[in-house]
Amino acid sequence: xTSWRRLSPLIAAGVSLVAACGGGASLxxxxxxxxxxxxxxxxxxxxxxxxxxxxxxxAAGTTLTFASYGGAYQEAQRKGWLExxxxxxxxxxxxxxxxxxxxxxxxxxxxxxxxxxxxxxxxFGLDAQADILEPIDYTMVPKDEILDGFAGTYRVAxxxxxxxxxxxxxxxxxxxxxxxxxxxxxxxxxxxxxxxxYSAGGIFEFALLADGVAPKxxxxxxxxxxxxxLDTIKNDIVxxxxxxxxxxxxxxxxxxxxxxxxxRAYSAKNIDKKPVAIQWNQQIVTADxxxxxxxxxxxxxxxxxxxxxxxxxxxxAPSKYIPYGPTNKLATADPSKVAELSVSNINDTTAYFDDTxxxxxxxxxxxxxxxxxxx
Amino acid sequence: MRQLRPVxxxxxxxxxxxxxVNRWALLAILPIAFLGAFFLVPLVVVSLRSVTDFAxxxxxxxxxxxxxxxxxxxxxxxGNTFWVATLSTVVCLALGYPYAYLMNIxxxxxxxxxxxxxxxxxxxxxxxxxxxxxxxxxxxxxxxTFLLDSKVVDEPIPLIxxxxxxxxxxxxxxxxxxxxxxxxxxxxxxxxxxxAAANLGAPPFxxxxxxxxxxxLPGVLAGTLLVFVLALGFYITPAxxxxxxxxxxxxxxxxxxxxxxxxxxxxxxxVILMGLTFxxxxxxxxxxxxxxxxxxxxxx
Amino acid sequence: MTDSWRQPHRLLLVALGALTVFxxxxxxxxxxxxxxxxxxxxxxxxxxxxxxxxxKMVTDPQWSTGFVNSxxxxxxxxxxxxxxxxxxxxxxxRGRFPGRNGLQLLILxxxxxxxxxxxxxxxxVFVRWKLAGSIxxxxxAHTALAMPFVVVNVATSLRTVDRNLELAAQSLGAGPxxxxxxxxxxLILPGVMAGGLFAFITSWDEVVVSIFLTxxxxxxxxxxxxxxxxxxxxxxVAAVATTLLAVTTTILLLALVVRRQAPAR
Numbered sequence: 021x022t023s024w025r026r027l028s029p030l031i032a033a034g035v036s037l038v039a040a041c042g043g044g045a046s047l048x049x050x051x052x053x054x055x056x057x058x059x060x061x062x063x064x065x066x067x068x069x070x071x072x073x074x075x076x077x078x079a080a081g082t083t084l085t086f087a088s089y090g091g092a093y094q095e096a097q098r099k100g101w102l103e104x105x106x107x108x109x110x111x112x113x114x115x116x117x118x119x120x121x122x123x124x125x126x127x128x129x130x131x132x133x134x135x136x137x138x139x140x141x142x143x144f145g146l147d148a149q150a151d152i153l154e155p156i157d158y159t160m161v162p163k164d165e166i167l168d169g170f171a172g173t174y175r176v177a178x179x180x181x182x183x184x185x186x187x188x189x190x191x192x193x194x195x196x197x198x199x200x201x202x203x204x205x206x207x208x209x210x211x212x213x214x215x216x217x218y219s220a221g222g223i224f225e226f227a228l229l230a231d232g233v234a235p236k237x238x239x240x241x242x243x244x245x246x247x248x249x250l251d252t253i254k255n256d257i258v259x260x261x262x263x264x265x266x267x268x269x270x271x272x273x274x275x276x277x278x279x280x281x282x283x284r285a286y287s288a289k290n291i292d293k294k295p296v297a298i299q300w301n302q303q304i305v306t307a308d309x310x311x312x313x314x315x316x317x318x319x320x321x322x323x324x325x326x327x328x329x330x331x332x333x334x335x336x337a338p339s340k341y342i343p344y345g346p347t348n349k350l351a352t353a354d355p356s357k358v359a360e361l362s363v364s365n366i367n368d369t370t371a372y373f374d375d376t377x378x379x380x381x382x383x384x385x386x387x388x389x390x391x392x393x394x395x
Numbered sequence: 396m397r398q399l400r401p402v403x404x405x406x407x408x409x410x411x412x413x414x415x416v417n418r419w420a421l422l423a424i425l426p427i428a429f430l431g432a433f434f435l436v437p438l439v440v441v442s443l444r445s446v447t448d449f450a451x452x453x454x455x456x457x458x459x460x461x462x463x464x465x466x467x468x469x470x471x472x473x474g475n476t477f478w479v480a481t482l483s484t485v486v487c488l489a490l491g492y493p494y495a496y497l498m499n500i501x502x503x504x505x506x507x508x509x510x511x512x513x514x515x516x517x518x519x520x521x522x523x524x525x526x527x528x529x530x531x532x533x534x535x536x537x538x539x540t541f542l543l544d545s546k547v548v549d550e551p552i553p554l555i556x557x558x559x560x561x562x563x564x565x566x567x568x569x570x571x572x573x574x575x576x577x578x579x580x581x582x583x584x585x586x587x588x589x590x591a592a593a594n595l596g597a598p599p600f601x602x603x604x605x606x607x608x609x610x611x612l613p614g615v616l617a618g619t620l621l622v623f624v625l626a627l628g629f630y631i632t633p634a635x636x637x638x639x640x641x642x643x644x645x646x647x648x649x650x651x652x653x654x655x656x657x658x659x660x661x662x663x664x665x666v667i668l669m670g671l672t673f674x675x676x677x678x679x680x681x682x683x684x685x686x687x688x689x690x691x692x693x694x695x
Numbered sequence: 696m697t698d699s700w701r702q703p704h705r706l707l708l709v710a711l712g713a714l715t716v717f718x719x720x721x722x723x724x725x726x727x728x729x730x731x732x733x734x735x736x737x738x739x740x741x742x743x744x745x746x747x748x749x750x751k752m753v754t755d756p757q758w759s760t761g762f763v764n765s766x767x768x769x770x771x772x773x774x775x776x777x778x779x780x781x782x783x784x785x786x787x788x789r790g791r792f793p794g795r796n797g798l799q800l801l802i803l804x805x806x807x808x809x810x811x812x813x814x815x816x817x818x819x820v821f822v823r824w825k826l827a828g829s830i831x832x833x834x835x836a837h838t839a840l841a842m843p844f845v846v847v848n849v850a851t852s853l854r855t856v857d858r859n860l861e862l863a864a865q866s867l868g869a870g871p872x873x874x875x876x877x878x879x880x881x882l883i884l885p886g887v888m889a890g891g892l893f894a895f896i897t898s899w900d901e902v903v904v905s906i907f908l909t910x911x912x913x914x915x916x917x918x919x920x921x922x923x924x925x926x927x928x929x930x931x932v933a934a935v936a937t938t939l940l941a942v943t944t945t946i947l948l949l950a951l952v953v954r955r956q957a958p959a960r
Contacts, residue, residue: 437821518947672809
């Protein structure tokens, strides 16, 4: 029987092996070229903006990879934008349903960009990501028509939505929570509370709104004040990790109220047929954005698509399928959804994220969040 | 295995006299190169990223380590990781030792069944088992539905998102790693020893405590080490069954890398976890032969 | 002997043992009946009997491609890990070279290094090598994780091989390769096969490394389940869990039977 002695040989062997491998550069794997190398695209010919909206450049043979968040959301984008655009131009779309900031970063750093157009959240696409994103080509995108503050150097908003207070009407027994102060009042409204498990998703903002801070005075966030407020309901909080989970928790009544994206509350009510309602007061209106990873071989075709989808004629198309609103000021949303849109319910209690502040202070936010959460 | 002693003894002698390297050794080159490229290189790269990836430019190569230790949350999660690992180890020992003992004294056929009862969960998916616990412990899960329906309670009792939930899940998953090494050692204890003690007039419990227990100790140490070290690296189970207060360091590593793209702090935490794991092994190797710990898995 | 079982401490021991068996098996098995529920949500005892969740699993492309991907990856992993693991076992059991003991520990270390570290390490390297999100990348990763089980199983059977048989074959004029093929390999074959089956299970059930190395376009069954478990709690997940369990159990029992065939036991 062999006897493996003590541990030291393991470390010694490990060290010498690493040394022998010379960092492993010579041990490159024996795998062929990546399957996803897109064909050299014929750069679409430049067209004036009016043309892009009604007659986008033909680009048969081009394959664009569109990454978003999957589910009903991406289906609405597919039906509203991808399918009509493919029919108009001959572009073929490949889709990914796992948009993630990490993947964009990894692709660009590896020099292997396979995503051409990515739908990202409001915490991405700012100057901090200048190294990994292409600047938006505003010769093709109608910047002036986009809602103020929603068109940046590296990103342009494609869809607006609200982070809202959703409640289960059975659990609140007919009472209507008027805003985040009621959310934090577990005596008046017993039951658990759902929050997105993310430091920059709105949890601090809502705690401060509940504590009486005016929407315009939110930033810079007073983190100690926010965590003190959050402490008052800490043991009643259930954290959710995905939109589907929030929809499930609130629909089933495992939480009486939840911070939730308005589309998810809509689905809980209208698709799952659950007793769920939205309190629009003190909602945060925000957006998802299109970005183009740096180094994509299809940059111009990607910009042309973004330009087309941002036009007033096309921008509201997904709202036929999901209650997320247009970002083009001149676009008209689908009549059946207008009442359910975040932008239709703006009032003087409505708040907005200061994306720049949030991104610049991401580390601070995250540290304070984890410090509070694990305490 | 025992019948081979003579040959083994002979080959052992030959190895001392023969060449330092023989031809069989060449066969190991390919698998070792494979592990080097696809296992060691990744570990080395992670270690390097902890001193090269920074959120903000810095002149200090160990800035990420400074950042890690400056945060109370990180230290709390690290402490919690050790605490949860300790608790799981204690629970596994309390259940595992009697179980191994039972396996050792029952008829071989029953012992075989008891062994299967350990091996089935040992090999079945950790995710499936954690999912099963989730189904049982949820507020709308089996236990709470039962309690609510039978009017024992009015509100669901907190089971999921509690330390208790994590403990149940983790000990169930880790228990085989305790039972197998203890059983392996117990099987090698000659029953004549305890019989002799009994014949000399020792009451059964004294015979157990004075003779059997000390002899089984290597197995206990091996199992304890194995369970503790594996528990340190748990990710799926605390993520699905625990509350934020039960966060373990693996979850922090995953969220740093996946959510925040913060490879600097993520790989720093990885290096710290890896270092602590090795430290535990090094310290343990002063007391037990690691072969006992790993070797018992051969019996599985 | 029968008398001693009535002693209180023995009874206690048996009760504790029964409880432990229950603790080990029952919680997992609860998923099986629940997957056959006719209702839309998970309830226990299940309401009615229906295979609709299995139908949904088979017809939903996400689940069914996940199943196929898992099977492919596990099969390829089993083949590669068996080949490499057998070589490693031969080299480290029969081989003589400095640092051999350390090497044996190195081969086993994928079992001990926390899997999240392996996962982020492989992700970070495989992205650069253009292996992330591909079947090849996942097979290579799973092979590293599965190799220890092959090595351990082959090494165990290798140590039971009576070397006198090999010496006899060689003295009758067989070369080393022929001796290995005709004498050694048949003797260790049960160990090799059991190792391969364990490698298959390791890959089949693996989730953490797979989370990092798969993409939405290429996902395995456990990764799909991980995504779903955190989102919707639909009985389909119970059907998937049962399927995963059934495959694992079948292969485990197969491996145990195969290993029983080892001649030298």
